[in-house]
């Protein structure tokens with residue numbers, strides 16, 4: 001992409017309403033624009049990162065054998081009357097009436113709707129196990145939306161729902177989700193620690209939250225430092241194997257890690273003092289097992305091998321897709337701006353032309369742009385007629401992991417400069433060597 005033809009409305013000043021660094025940088029880097037409290041437009045740069053985060057979420061859910069679909073944002077109130085949650089959900093639910101005066105709502109979550117889909121089409125135990133998920137916008141009328149996309153009112157969530165014949169199968173689905181989440185967050189350059197949590201309005205007593213350690217996190221957390229040494233890496237997992245998934249869950253849930261809601265001082269104090277940590281965390285996902293809480297009242301049943309009709313065991317599993325952009329920035333930035341992990345960066349490398357209009361540097365930049373693109377990399381070429389300092393500041397702010405600087409003196413010596421955004425280290429090399437290094 002050429003910056004002269006892009007839409008990147010960066011801000012020079014820190015917006016006064018931003019209280020945390022991720023909110024500040026998302027506004028300054030021209031990633032979002034607030035349209036109302038907790039409601040944002042996703043401008044091109046932010047939208048590009050949002051789609052990359054969503055893509056990783058899809059890849060890991062599909063790898064785990066979960067099937068994508070898409071449910072609407074608007075839901076009929078009658079479904080929520082069946083489960084008894086229409087009144088329970090309270091002020092957070094945005095209630096709407098259509099022109100025929102039918103009660104509707106902007107969905108905060110989709111347990112009722114996915115259960116309606118299941119009960120309309122599945123009748124036999126032979127169709128289990130089944131996990132369906134979607135990535136869809138949700139609305140929760142938070143009384144105090146804040147911290148930008150971290151606590152929005154309209155936000156993007158992956159919500160997945162498993163349907164199983166019995167408790168053991170449902171727990172395998174629960175474990176499968178935990179495994180898929182561990183790899184998902186690691187691919188985004190995040191360490192998200194699964195912590196035992198208390199369930200909210202969703203219900204169910206088996207639940208873990210995934211927390212990214214950050215001083216601005218809303219949750220208070222207590223954990224054994226040993227858990228931060230665990231790495232998922234590129235291990236191959238047979239998601240159909242209960243033993244394999246159980247073993248990985250055991251690996252990550254043996255070291256103590258809990259939110260303040262379930263914290264147990266006695267157990268915590270049994271950990272050697274030098275390993276005890278308290279911190280704050282950003283909740284980027286949560287998995288739940290809640291049995292027949294919805295299948296029972298809504299009649300989602302299957303006929304078993306011996307002819308009995310039983311309600312299915314379910315769970316729901318969420319990832320805060322839009323919240324993740326804030327969490328990643330909280331975990332990866334410096335005072336100059338964002339530092340995108342390679343897995344989610346909007347562009348792989350920035351090309352900075354120090355003398356736009358000089359034929360030698362223009363030609364060299366065009367050649368780099370062409371060769372990088374040919375390797376499947378997406379460069380952002382700052383071809384504007386701007387001072388070098390302004391170009392460097394923009395690249396640092398928007399956080400691309402690499403920057404190529406092209407100037408007349410360098411080109412005369414057959415060199416370009418490759419800079420690593422995270423370390424700040426620069427190296428001179430030929431254009432060809434730079435392309436090979438980045439590819």
Ligand SMILES: Nc1ncnc2c1ncn2[C@@H]1O[C@H](COS(=O)(=O)NC(=O)[C@@H](N)CS)[C@@H](O)[C@H]1O
Nearest residue numbers: 109151152155159284285286316317318320323
């Ligand atoms: N107001 C919000 N703004 C941004 N992200 C949010 C907000 N509320 C929740 N989330 C994200 O959505 C994830 C799932 O939300 S949840 O309430 O925990 N779980 C559910 O809604 C279940 N239906 C899981 S499918 C959370 O872990 C969090 O990362």
